[in-house]
Amino acid sequence: MGPLNGGRVDGDASPEGGRLDLEWLENIYKEFHQEPELSTAEEKTAARIIRELTPFTHWKVTTNIGGYGITAVLENGEGPTVLMRADFDGLPVAEKTGVDYASKHSQLDAQGQRVPTMHACGHDHHVTSLLGAMHVLDGTRDKWTGTVVALFQPAEEASIGANGMVNDGLGNIIPRPDVCLAQHIVAGPAGRVFSAPGPVMTSSTTIEITLYGRGAHASMPHRSVDPVVLAASTVMKLQTVVSREVPPDQFAVVTVASVEAGKANNVIPDSAKISLSCRFYDEALRKKCVDAIKRIVRAEALSMGADREPNFKFVGMLGATNNSEDVFKMVRGSFDEAFGDESVDMEPWTASEDFSVIPKSFGVPYMLWTVGITPRRQWDRAERAGRLDADIPTNHNPAFLPDLTTLPVGVRAAAVGVLSCLQGSWPRPDKSSEDQTYLPTVPTDADIDAVAVETSGAD
Known part of the structure; x- marks a missing residue:
């Protein structure tokens, strides 16, 4: 169990007994890195994952x-059911890392x-x-x-x-998790594990707004x-939605992209x-800002004399990732034991994730944490110079590249998180909870006014 608690593992170690072959870990990572595939088109990536799952006979x-x-489900006697998720799609970005395993793939x-991917x-x-954590968990089934x-x-x-997974019957395929x-990697000191509740x-x-006018020849603007x-x-x-309608002590982003x-x-x-891409931590504030957006757009159209009302299409809605206090307490204690001073508080991140759709579909608590992957020397040099924003590539940047030494950290964090939750007691929530009704349809204006986003029922 040493590797689970932060112990180092030799490259010659066997997956048996929870030990990992670090050469395998690095090689499989490089394979995935070299051929990323876009969302909904991850055929080869999925096939590669399936091949790696073949030895997991249990x-x-x-x-x-x-x-x-x-x-992949492993039933190992009485106890809680813990789900660990990993995503595997890539982005339409041309890689500029310069490493010998950089992606040259396009799709x-x-x-x-x-486009390059x-x-x-x-x-x-x-x-x-996650594959590494499966090796650890599989090799320690007796513990x-x-x-x-x-x-x-x-x-x-x-x-x-x-x-998509929830709508395709995920709740009928896997046992209901407790x-x-x-976890998600981020720009940060390599090997540091960040976690927080809330x-x-x-x-x-995400809102697409069509504004309707009246066409005319460019020489006759008065006819338009x-x-x-x-x-x-x-x-x-x-631009006044955030600057004039959001209290200064609350977070909101309304970007016309x-x-x-x-x-x-x-x-x-x-x-x-x-x-528009809009980001919020608070659901009530989100609804207030969406109302303000619709009010402003309609008023501007009216002021221009438009004959037709603007059209609002809500093409993406995700709720905030809101970590359970109970799960955090359970996992953080194990992280502190496993990683020592490298287990630290996580600052709220302004990006968004669809992970919480899955626990909400079952009405169960959840937690997402992050792992820093920037080489320490690079991070420390930029921090001393006050140039973290300028010199450290973040997620979605063409130069974003994990330090390979963080691969076993990701494995240990995943395994430690799962094992700590297997030791907990997780009461099932009231099925009348709001998080029990998931509506996958494109929302109407009425839905936007009243919806509790991406709630779900997976029975």
Whole structure:
């Protein structure tokens, strides 16, 4: 059990007894890193994971759940059921790390364009860590009891992978978990493990807004209702949502990330489209800001004399990742024992995740923690110079690359988290909880006004 509590393992060690072959760990990580695949198109990655699961004869493996989703279940006597999730899709990013195992892969995206792909968010690290933790757990079956569910999830970057697995009958495929876990790598000192209770990642609401005007010749603007001007005024007015309607002590982001209008220099188009990415920790504030966005957009259209109301399409909604206090207390104590001073508090992260869809689908508590992967020398040099923001590549950056020494840390963190929860007692929540009704349909305006986002029932 030494490796589970922070002990080092030799490269010659066997997976038996919970020990890991570090050469295997590094090689399998590099394989995943070299050929990343985009969300919903992870065919080869899923096949590679399935091949790695073949030696796990005690685990029940199910494939093609909600696309390329995979689960592996190990029942090992009486005790809690603990689910550990890893995502495995890549991003349309051209890698610029310069390592000999860098991705040179490309793939057709949803629009049919060939784009370079990269594991710029560390999902290759997540999969490798979970596979390694499975080796540890499988090799120490005589030292723990309960049930472990390893869940490999596609399409996280598109915010649809967890929903897809739930909608495809995940609750009928695996035993109902008592607690769900996940980890994510981040820019931070290599090997440091960050954890906290409460909201640790934001909710995400993505809105596509179509503004309707009246087209005309560019030489006759008086005959038009110019949607380009309307889009410009709307974008500027939307900046007041956070600056003037959100209390200074609360967090909110409303970003207009895309503006599309017109195809020719002598034509005033009849419509324009703007896309918004909005982030919040607090659900009540999210609803307030969505209301403000709709109010401002409609008012701007009215002020321009538009004949038609704007159209709001909500293409992505994720709730905040809100870690359970009880799960945190259980796992953090084990992390402190395993990692010592490298187990520290996690600052809230403004990114969003679809992991919480899975525990919410079962109405059970959950926890997500992060692991730092930046080489220590690089981090310390940037910190001394006051250049962390400038010099340290973050997730989704073409230069984002985990230090290979963090692979066994990811394995240990995953295994320690699962084993600590197997020792806990997890009462089942009241089935009347709000988190029991999941609605996967595209929400209407009425849904947006009243919805408790991404709640779920997996019976």
